[in-house]
Amino acid sequence: MLDDTNIIVGKNIREARTNILEISQDELARRVGLSRPSVANIESGRQQVTVHQLMIFSNALGIPAYRLLPNTPEKNEDLAEDAYQVEPGLQKWLAGL
Template sequence: MFILLTSMNFNDYIVDMEIDLIYKEFGKLLKNSRTEANLTQAALAKRVGLSRTSITNIEKGRQHINLHMLYVLSDSIGIRPSDLLPDKNLVDLDINLNKVLSKANVSEDASLDWIKRRIIDGITKEVKNEED
């Protein structure tokens, strides 16, 4: 699938993309934290009063949460709310990669997502090594 953007809808597309990326990154952090706490989706769902399907959708970035749910989820896992917030630099990098791909009229498929993920993972490892 190719994405063709006009100048009229490009900014709206970027804003939507930023929001989607934030929730996808949040979902990945939630899933990692949940699995590190040895919780199933069903167990976390029961603790927070949601369905297992909602937890699945949140972890995949398809379902957005309200601010208070950030606190409920983090308390239920035993972590700080800030542990579930995506690193802004990584989100910005992902957004910039998407902008380049969009302007180049490149399809957004699994292989491109894999390339973006490898770039972001490499930068994340470099930052962690510098912090150690």
């Protein structure tokens, strides 16, 4: 069974890749140092992203890492307020890292 958090993170990576940078999976794979099949698996939610990889994807996509996570605000200058409002599925995912 696929974890919802992995699916959402993968979807957010795919949307940033296609809508912001308009690059292929091959190009993103080159930028993050992974194979294209690994990027495809991450985008589909079949492969979990580590915190380290999340930061690499964030840098490669040119967006803050928190925008790749589920249930994060579109525009929020003070993320400290949201620190206590982490979705239970995300808490489980973070605990597994």
